[in-house]
Amino acid sequence: MLGIVIDDSRAMRKILRGLLADLGFEVLEAGNGQEALELLQSTGRVPDLALVDWNMPVMTGLEFVVEARKIAELRQMTLMMVTTESEHGQIVRALAAGAHEYVIKPFTRDGIIDKLALLGLVPVGVL
Amino acid sequence: MTNDVAMNVDVDLDIIAEQVWSAFLNSGEDEAIFAADDKGSHADLAASVAMVGAYEGHLVVSCSHKASRDVASVLFAMEADEVSQDDIGDALGELANVLGGNVKSVLPSPSQLSLPRVSATEHERWPGTVEVCRTVVSWRGEPFVVSLLSGGHAVHKTQEVPA
Amino acid sequence: MEMTPALFAFVADLVYREAGMVLRPGKEYLVESRLKPVAKETGHATVGSLANALRTGSTSLRTMVVEALTINETSWFRDREPFSALTDTILPDVLARNTTGPLRIWSAACSSGQEPYSIAITLEKALPPGRKYQIMGSDLSEEMLRRSRAGRFNQLEINRGLPATDLVTYFQRAGAEWEVIPRIRQNLSFQRVNLCTTLPPMQKFDVVFLRNVLIYFEPETKRAVLDRIRQVLNPGGWLLLGAAESTVGIDSVFERVPVGRTAIYRAPAQERLKVKEVTQC
Numbered sequence: 001m002l003g004i005v006i007d008d009s010r011a012m013r014k015i016l017r018g019l020l021a022d023l024g025f026e027v028l029e030a031g032n033g034q035e036a037l038e039l040l041q042s043t044g045r046v047p048d049l050a051l052v053d054w055n056m057p058v059m060t061g062l063e064f065v066v067e068a069r070k071i072a073e074l075r076q077m078t079l080m081m082v083t084t085e086s087e088h089g090q091i092v093r094a095l096a097a098g099a100h101e102y103v104i105k106p107f108t109r110d111g112i113i114d115k116l117a118l119l120g121l122v123p124v125g126v127l
Numbered sequence: 128m129t130n131d132v133a134m135n136v137d138v139d140l141d142i143i144a145e146q147v148w149s150a151f152l153n154s155g156e157d158e159a160i161f162a163a164d165d166k167g168s169h170a171d172l173a174a175s176v177a178m179v180g181a182y183e184g185h186l187v188v189s190c191s192h193k194a195s196r197d198v199a200s201v202l203f204a205m206e207a208d209e210v211s212q213d214d215i216g217d218a219l220g221e222l223a224n225v226l227g228g229n230v231k232s233v234l235p236s237p238s239q240l241s242l243p244r245v246s247a248t249e250h251e252r253w254p255g256t257v258e259v260c261r262t263v264v265s266w267r268g269e270p271f272v273v274s275l276l277s278g279g280h281a282v283h284k285t286q287e288v289p290a
Numbered sequence: 291m292e293m294t295p296a297l298f299a300f301v302a303d304l305v306y307r308e309a310g311m312v313l314r315p316g317k318e319y320l321v322e323s324r325l326k327p328v329a330k331e332t333g334h335a336t337v338g339s340l341a342n343a344l345r346t347g348s349t350s351l352r353t354m355v356v357e358a359l360t361i362n363e364t365s366w367f368r369d370r371e372p373f374s375a376l377t378d379t380i381l382p383d384v385l386a387r388n389t390t391g392p393l394r395i396w397s398a399a400c401s402s403g404q405e406p407y408s409i410a411i412t413l414e415k416a417l418p419p420g421r422k423y424q425i426m427g428s429d430l431s432e433e434m435l436r437r438s439r440a441g442r443f444n445q446l447e448i449n450r451g452l453p454a455t456d457l458v459t460y461f462q463r464a465g466a467e468w469e470v471i472p473r474i475r476q477n478l479s480f481q482r483v484n485l486c487t488t489l490p491p492m493q494k495f496d497v498v499f500l501r502n503v504l505i506y507f508e509p510e511t512k513r514a515v516l517d518r519i520r521q522v523l524n525p526g527g528w529l530l531l532g533a534a535e536s537t538v539g540i541d542s543v544f545e546r547v548p549v550g551r552t553a554i555y556r557a558p559a560q561e562r563l564k565v566k567e568v569t570q571c
Contacts, residue, residue, distance in 0.1 A: 010203075084229055084240075086232040088461075088463050090232075106445070107446070108449070114365050114451030135465050138465070139465045233466055
């Protein structure tokens with residue numbers, strides 16, 4: 001499994017990278033949406049999962065989701081927002097744009113794992 | 128551009144701060160507690176995010192150098208003496224971002240959240256603002272003042288965390 | 291004060307008597323971590339001194355301790371399989387037999403409410419339009435019942451496996467928390483039930499969720515609880531247990547029905563007629 005963590009905070013990227021690595025993922029990182037698109041384009045790699053922050057410089061997570069959904073090669077990539085944006089309307093917007101799941105910061109390790117189980121990316125009952 | 132803040136925003140601020148500390152900064156014995164006040168505390172650093180739109184204001188979290196180093200040490204899972212100034216700015220900025228986003232969700236919407244800004248408190252001014260409410264979190268014996276400001280110009284809407 | 295083996299035994303005995311839950315030696319860490327907040331709240335410097343105070347302490351102190359030790363963190367749609375069994379196997383069967391009345395489901399030991407509300411969301415999606423349902427949630431803890439009734443959950447609880455599409459469809463913001471929408475909440479009721487004693491009078495149910503409860507009980511208590519549950523199930527009604535639980539070897543009346551990687555249990559379709567005693571002339 002390949003995952004990409006897109007967040008402008010290095011601390012947050014480190015936390016999420018560690019969590020995914022524990023679950024057996026190989027992990028890529030990007031500091032904003034634009035950087036992520038360029039990384040995926042230049043390496044030709046297609047992650048199974050993208051964890052996407054919303055508020056980032058250059059290209060926001062919402063913009064990234066919209067762009068990623070336009071790219072045929074990335075059709076199989078599961079998009080999960082991991083963000084502090086937490087109004088009802090914001091979640092609806094992200095889902096409408098093509099995000100598959102949504103985790104609100106702050107999160108616990110269990111919360112992320114539960115959502116990945118929901119998406120079929122880790123078995124149910126992993127601790 | 129009214130700033131009619133929900134009556135319970137002070138309670139919500141407590142709930143939000145409690146969740147942020149328990150999820151991100153609770154490694155075993157570090158349980159955060161709410162302090163009655165911040166008397167005698169000295170804040171060296173302030174991290175803030177601005178809200179622009181239906182609500183105009185700032186969410187500011189301030190603390191001492193030592194406390195900010197501890198936050199970075201927990202979030203980066205590194206020894207306190209290993210973290211750089213850059214790590215501290217990143218960690219404290221993310222703390223303000225997470226607090227700010229959650230606080231924004233209980234305020235009039237729609238509003239946009241700025242990227243976080245972190246700097247020495249002596250350089251930070253929020254002219255024309257009024258403090259709506261605050262909560263003081265005591266963590267590892269260090270106070271963190273989390274305050275919601277209303278009004279003022281969102282001067283640092285697009286600025287990034289300074290090095 | 292140290293948490294001595296004698297104090298641990300006292301706490302374990304208390305929890306067994308009040309809640310039927312077995313705390314074996316080796317679970318000291320659980321007692322320590324769960325009771326630390328209670329100790330702080332009640333002015334005891336250590337968990338050991340709190341445990342010592344229990345010997346002479348008030349009923350309310352004992353209740354606080356029992357509640358703190360029996361609370362379980364719950365995810366939404368926990369283990370998932372019971373909920374697909376509900377949709378795929380149980381509902382078609384129950385709807386075929388109970389064609390008009392409201393569907394009745396009991397979520398026993400519902401903790402802070404994630405299970406009964408998960409059941410409600412499942413039914414909202416699976417039931418034919420207009421078909422009514424009633425869900426009863428029960429728990430030993432008044433605090434859990436209060437939280438369940440409120441139907442409010444904080445951000446961390448919401449993150450625990452609730453699909454985002456369900457969040458935006460069946461919840462609304464309530465300050466810093468999320469609240470189940472009233473249209474769903476009106477189908478749920480909550481009451482305190484102690485499974486270890488005679489059940490209060492209640493209407494029969496089509497389905498009972500009794501998940502991750504039996505594991506805490508000794509065999510005799512398990513048997514008694516299953517017996518009581520069967521008496522409040524409609525003929526042919528269904529029982530769902532936790533992943534690590536089974537009626538096998540405890541109760542021979544429930545029929546085990548394998549579904550996917552798990553199993554669900556069915557009460558006999560016809561209640562057995564009681565055999566009258568024959569008196570000799």
